[in-house]
Structure formats: structure tokens, C-alpha cells
Amino acid sequence: MVSIKDVAELAGVSTATVSRVLSGKAGVSAALRAQVEEAIKALDYRPNLVARTLRAQQSVTVGLIVSDICNPFFTDVSRAVEDTLYAAGYTVFFCNADENPEKERLYLEAMHAQKVAGLIYSPTRQQTENFEALEILIPTVILDRAVPSAAVDMVLIDNEDAAYRLTRHLIENGYRRIGVLLGAASTTGRERYKGYERALQEYGLSPAQQLVFYQPPRVEDGRSATMQLLESPVRPEAIVTTNSLLGAGALLAIRERGLRVPEDIALASFDETLWARLVEPGVTIIAQPTYEIGKTAAELLLQRIQDPERPARKVILQGQLVIRGSSAPRAAGPPGKG
Amino acid sequence: MVSIKDVAELAGVSTATVSRVLSGKAGVSAALRAQVEEAIKALDYRPNLVARTLRAQQSVTVGLIVSDICNPFFTDVSRAVEDTLYAAGYTVFFCNADENPEKERLYLEAMHAQKVAGLIYSPTRQQTENFEALEILIPTVILDRAVPSAAVDMVLIDNEDAAYRLTRHLIENGYRRIGVLLGAASTTGRERYKGYERALQEYGLSPAQQLVFYQPPRVEDGRSATMQLLESPVRPEAIVTTNSLLGAGALLAIRERGLRVPEDIALASFDETLWARLVEPGVTIIAQPTYEIGKTAAELLLQRIQDPERPARKVILQGQLVIRGSSAPRAAGPPGKG
DNA sequence: CTGAAAGCGCTAACAA
DNA sequence: TTGTTAGCGCTTTCAG
Secondary structure, eight states: OOOHHHHHHHHTSOHHHHHHHHTTOSOOOHHHHHHHHHHHHHHTOOOOHHHHHHHHTOOSEEEEEESOTTSHHHHHHHHHHHHHHHHTTOEEEEEEOTTOHHHHHHHHHHHHHTTOSEEEEOOOHHHHHTGGGGOOOSOEEEESSOOSOSSSEEEEEOHHHHHHHHHHHHHHTTOOSEEEEEESSSHHHHHHHHHHHHHHHHTTOOOOGGGEEEEOSSHHHHHHHHHHHHHSSSOOSEEEESSHHHHHHHHHHHHHTTOOTTTTOEEEEESOOHHHHHSSSOOEEEEOOHHHHHHHHHHHHHHHHHOTTSOOOEEEEOOEEEOOGGGOOOOSSOSSOO | OOOHHHHHHHHTSOHHHHHHHHTTOSOOOHHHHHHHHHHHHHHTOOOOHHHHHHHHTOOSEEEEEESOTTSHHHHHHHHHHHHHHHHTTOEEEEEEOTTOHHHHHHHHHHHHHTTOSEEEEOOOHHHHHTGGGGOOOSOEEEESSOOSOSSSEEEEEOHHHHHHHHHHHHHHTTOOSEEEEEESSSHHHHHHHHHHHHHHHHTTOOOOGGGEEEEOSSHHHHHHHHHHHHHSSSOOSEEEESSHHHHHHHHHHHHHTTOOTTTTOEEEEESOOHHHHHSSSOOEEEEOOHHHHHHHHHHHHHHHHHOTTSOOOEEEEOOEEEOOGGGOOOOSSOSSOO
């Protein structure tokens, strides 16, 4: 391992001079600078960031802990975070907590231990409930999932409103018995339930307990819950799923049962994904502004790093209702009782 | 920032003793151990991994540089890598090179600079061509994309064979004029082209130049290339796409033109994805063993870290042909000339 | 079993 | 403009 000392020796200067050249500081004569640069090349020297971080007590890497790297929502957001932070000269390290609170704590510790300059993070529900206990000492921006603490920057979407609009859309198109699949791992599931409930109540409908499922956000869990829904004595006329993995699972189950969308059962979900665009009919969704979310989070973090004392902000973005065939108006007087 | 020194002071011992307790080493009396543990708790001490890494000259983090975090193939592989390495006590940091050689080099440098214990990495084509020039000094396993150097561990699939089987399947089902969309960013595109070519030749067909497209692996590029293909004077009877993003783009274009699959045009692609399963008819694909790939890569890396001198291995896995409706046998004597 | 001390590679005062 | 030097927080000989 070649160090700054070796470079200094070869160039016939002190390590301080090498360090100055490396960090592009002024105050080094052109001659010495050239010598040093030559030595760096000759030795193929690579700076040791670990030592630099230890000494400088700050790094140029930022951590991004996402709940599930297989969920397109998070990968889309991640891209935006990365673009923005890369442009600002930071290196981004992703970690996948896999909706596992234990893994999440481990990665949180790893981020502290690595002394990252900042952290962007979407906590599981367990952690949001006791956020202060995590004792996060790094500049942090919370993503997607609200924590009760007011003392931290957050970027969220208005989940209740989004679910409300999605549900109302179904009701207005003639659907009455509406099942709902909610993510069990996050706070967003609860919030989206409220929106669903409010829409029903506004139209004088009451949410039936057996139509409401809280599931881990995975395709298989979406499938199995939908199977139950489809087999219930009074099958729902429509299903709302609050993330794309549950949505895909629901559609899988619907296909397996040989039902048609929307004639036999309507479907509406969250998140723009390839499958929602490509299936026929397309699936009505709430499109979350993923790029905007990621970009905003990165920008907030940059500001927070620069000024740790600034008051915390909570940015709330709106989802966009994208109407497709899966929720087309219900035909009047179908086989059922209408 | 509370350090080992503070703990030592409070516990009334030396820093060496604290260090011993921290690393769970034997040779500390129960009494002192208890004192130290108490002090750690009282001060809420968190070890500084940066300092530890600097001193020990090795870390417990592993880097994973993927080409595109939005490509489900890579996220699926990543999950497997993470599972395996997490079980072995490592922390995984992902980086997204975004098919951008410059970003890739930056992250490679970052990994060196952070002194990660190991690296798993899928290089862009530019880097594979000049792999030695990257001067990677960390235990490394190459993923998905072959490099000519024999001196590095690799986990690949037999791309030529996979593309051959996929193409042959189409030919056997009666398709003759077959267009192909290949990824331009990687070596896999070239290899898959060979398989495509071999299948055609075996059946006495010759690949027409205007049916072959090398595209960046993105949905939009798949769409635009397919548009061209569909507008060509002699429209192909089938399209092969060699990754899921290009495949999704192709299907998007087919839909936009109002064509039916497979009656108007057949489709076969690579990679199992939600959309390929959910569209109707389902899309015939080569399923890559993503979990196996990731797990194998992680295992190879673990062995490489343990024994840097061991001879390099190249593990080649097989893709699996999954036949669905999108490539159903061609109806005899259709509108065209048959 | 325990502590003193050296040093990992680097940066930033402070001197010269 | 350049060099000397003192650590950043930790581990690990080497003595005791």
C-alpha cells in the first residue's frame, strides 16, 4: 500500500506539501506541484479515504437506506437521490433494509460507524414509532414514511389524500364493495387506510372489516390476500392496493381465478410501474412523483449538512391519479344485484 | 463524539482493555469487563469504524457496483448478494453506476478509498475491454459481464446458449423474420447476438442487418428501436429482446401500433419480471437464475477474501427457457405469404 | 491480566 | 512557500 509518505519521499518534499497538492490548495510552487504530481503518477498513489475521514472528521459519502430494493418505488427514488448527490460531489452508498427492523438498525449503526456526511432513510414502522430511540447523530432526511418527531427533515406524499382520491374514483365509477390491501410494514399503510375510509364514508358506505388486509409489501402476500378476498362469500367489486408489489400480487390472483378486469373485478393501485402500463386494460394508479421525492430529499440533506441548526422541514408532495381501463365505469345492471 | 478514551476513563482502565472488551477478546477479568460495559452504556459509546478500519487495515463492508439499479435483474441479484454477505457478518454498500463508465470509475475509486474488504461488480463494456487498466487491488468478483482477463473470479450465464435457445424456439414455432434488440452497454449483448445468429444459420436463415439493433438498455430505447422495426418495409414476424427493459419498450411500441401478440408479431425476451408474467399473453423469456448468481458471487468473494492466492474461477450458470403465449406457434397461412 | 506506547494515513496548525 | 509536528480513534505488540 503506497501512502502519502512514499509520495513525499520520491518527490523530495514533506507530506504536508503532498497533502496540499492533493486537496488542490493554493500556496504550493508550480515546480514542487509538478514534482509531486509526477511522483503520484509514478507510484500510482491512491489517497486513503479512511485516513482522511478519520483526520478530517467528515466524509464525502452519504448513506441511503431503503426499505426494499426490489420495490420500483424505491429504486426510482434512489436514482434521483443519486443524480442529485453525485452532482454535488458526494458518493452514495445504498443499503437495503429489506423491511427488516434488525437489518435496519445494523445499517444505521454502519452509517454512524462509517461517519457518513448524511443519511437519507425510509424507516420501517417499528422504527418510526420510536424514532428518538435510534439516536441518529448524522444529518438525516426521512423519506416516504412519516415519523412523529418534528425535529427531522421529511419528504412525504399526502397519503391520505391520494388514497382518498383513488377510492373516490372507484366509487364514482359505480363500485361499492371495495377491498383494500395495505402495507403492514410502514406508516403509509395506516394513512392510506384513512383516505380509503373517508371516501367510503363520504358516500355513505361503511368499510367492512373483512375487506381490509394489512400485508407485508410483497407480491406473494398480495396474491394470497386477494385469493381470500375473491373467495369470500360476497366478493368485492373492486380492490385497492397501496403499493405496486401488492398490486401485482392482486392481479396475479385475479388471473389465476380466471376473472376479468374490470368486468368481474376492478383494480386500482399505487405507483407507476411497467406492469401497470403494459397489462390490458392498464391499471389505474396513483403515480407518486418519485424523481421529485428523491431530488427534494437530496437537496434537503445538502442544506442540512451545510447548516445543522436550521429548522426542520416537512415537504409534502401530491400523488397524481392516472386513470386507465382497470377501473372503467361499472356496467349498469350486471349479473349481480347492481 | 465519545471515544474509547472516554470509556476508559470512566471505567478506570486503559484504552487497551476497552478495546479488548469491544472485540470480545479473552483475557479480561470479569470485574473489569463489567465496569467497561457499564461505562459503554452510560456514555452511549459507539465504536468508530473509520478508526478501526484505518488501524486494522481491513473493513467489514463489501461494495457492490451494479450497472443499473432500475433493472430488476440487478436488484434481484443484489438481494441474494446481500442475504449471503449479511449472514457472513458483512455490511453491503451498493453503488449504481447507471451504465455510465465515468460514474463507475468514481465508485471504483470510492471503494478503494474506503478500503472495503471486497467488491462485486458488473462492468460496462468500456471497462471490460480494458479491465487491467482499472488496477483493482481489492478481492473482486465480476458479475454478469465477462472480462477477458482470466485472473479474476466471475459469475456469468451462458449468454450465447440462452439466446440460441430462445431464437430457436421462435424458429421452431414458425417465425422466420426475427428482429433482435441487444444491449449496447455490455458484453452480454454481443454474446447473445452470437446465439441468435447461430440459431438462424442452423435453420438456413441469414440475419438481416436492418433487423439488428444495439441499444442502451432502457425502456425508451427499446420502444424507439421497435418503432423502427415495425415501420420497416418488411416488418419482422417476431422480436427478441435481450433484457427486460428493452423488452418492455418493445411491447410498449407494439401496443402503440395497435398490433396483437403473437398474431401480428411474436415477442421473446430475457429476464423474469412482473410485467412478463402479468401481460396477456405472457411473454416467453429466458429466466436467469438471479438468486443463484448473486449467492454464488457472494460465496466466491468470501472465499477470495479468505484466500487471495487461490486460482480464479469462472462459474457459468444456465438460463431457463420459460415458454408463454407471446411466442405461440404461428398460424399456418396467415394474411402474409406464410 | 493489564497498561504504556507506537502507529495506521492523513490534515492542519504553527514555525521557519 | 515549505516543513515539523501533533493528533483523529483505534488496535496491538511488548512489558510488567
